[in-house]
Amino acid sequence: MDPLSQIFDLLLNVEVFILIFILVLLKSSVKFVPQNRAWLIERFGKYQSTKEAGLNFIVPFIDRIAADRSLKEQAQDVPSQSAITKDNISLIVDGVLYFRVLDPYKATYGVDDYVFAVTQLSQTTMRSELGKMELDKTFEERDLLNTNIVSAINQAAEPWGIQVLRYEIKDIVPPQSVMEAMEAQMKAERVKRAQILESEGDRQANINVAEGKKQAQVLAAEADKAEQILRAEGEAKAIIAVAEAQADALRKVGEAADTEQGQKAIQLDLATKAIAAKEAIARESSVVLLPDSGTDASSLVAQGMSIINSLNQKQKS
Numbered sequence: 001m002d003p004l005s006q007i008f009d010l011l012l013n014v015e016v017f018i019l020i021f022i023l024v025l026l027k028s029s030v031k032f033v034p035q036n037r038a039w040l041i042e043r044f045g046k047y048q049s050t051k052e053a054g055l056n057f058i059v060p061f062i063d064r065i066a067a068d069r070s071l072k073e074q075a076q077d078v079p080s081q082s083a084i085t086k087d088n089i090s091l092i093v094d095g096v097l098y099f100r101v102l103d104p105y106k107a108t109y110g111v112d113d114y115v116f117a118v119t120q121l122s123q124t125t126m127r128s129e130l131g132k133m134e135l136d137k138t139f140e141e142r143d144l145l146n147t148n149i150v151s152a153i154n155q156a157a158e159p160w161g162i163q164v165l166r167y168e169i170k171d172i173v174p175p176q177s178v179m180e181a182m183e184a185q186m187k188a189e190r191v192k193r194a195q196i197l198e199s200e201g202d203r204q205a206n207i208n209v210a211e212g213k214k215q216a217q218v219l220a221a222e223a224d225k226a227e228q229i230l231r232a233e234g235e236a237k238a239i240i241a242v243a244e245a246q247a248d249a250l251r252k253v254g255e256a257a258d259t260e261q262g263q264k265a266i267q268l269d270l271a272t273k274a275i276a277a278k279e280a281i282a283r284e285s286s287v288v289l290l291p292d293s294g295t296d297a298s299s300l301v302a303q304g305m306s307i308i309n310s311l312n313q314k315q316k317s
Contacts (some may be wrong), residue, residue: 028060038104069104106161
């Protein structure tokens with residue numbers, strides 16, 4: 001093998017080595033950061049920059065990725081722990097903490113383990129907030145308790161670059177004796193509400209009965225009133241009808257008396273009534289005093305005619 005071929009092979013090997021070295025350098029210097037993540041770069045052990053999502057470049061063999069931080073919201077379970085309320089009741093409380101990294105630099109260099117730190121902070125803050133409330137309030141005002149815990153944690157975790165979004169209490173377990181007392185209280189409260197509802201029902205029923213009787217009396221009075229009014233109106237109409245009938249009869253009698261036939265009829269009627277009156281007197285008394293011409297029917301008729309004639313003359317005058 002001639003020297004020229006050896007030199008050519010050596011150059012070829014060098015070029016291949018250089019090409020491989022360049023590819024390794026490119027692969028080491030080009031970094032693709034995933035979405036919602038941040039890489040912290042250190043150069044010679046000192047913080048150099050923070051690489052965000054996308055294409056990034058570093059210096060091979062000099063720069064290194066010191067930390068990989070997720071910027072997404074994270075859920076961390078808070079272990080169960082004991083807490084004492086304001087009225088000295090011991091509770092077992094656990095929860096869930098939701099947070100995210102706002103500043104990757106502070107989360108890396110401001111605290112050794114930010115997840116552990118924020119979990120411990122949430123536990124101590126929860127104990128502190130529960131100590132400010134009574135037992136009944138811890139069940140009634142969970143939202144307020146969660147809000148106070150989040151506010152307190154955010155103030156303490158700001159130097160760590162952590163933002164706590166919300167804190168949710170999963171369960172609050174009081175002692176067995178307290179649970180039995182609460183159950184007895186709830187039972188008494190239910191009995192009380194049942195008795196109140198029953199008494200309210202009885203009261204409403206009595207009111208309804210009284211209202212019904214009142215309405216019945218009012219309706220009966222109105223019916224009596226209407227009946228009396230109708231009866232009075234009927235009687236008034238009957239009196240008017242009778243009066244009108246009598247007036248009509250008298251009018252007809254008067255009209256008939258103006259005629260000759262009517263005069264004769266009146267004479268006959270008067271004579272008949274006079275004879276009937278004398279018969280009645282004779283039946284009632286054993287002694288009857290009569291004028292000399294009292295038994296004469298013609299004289300009776302004449303007396304009646306004289307009375308009628310005198311009445312007619314008065315009407316004409």
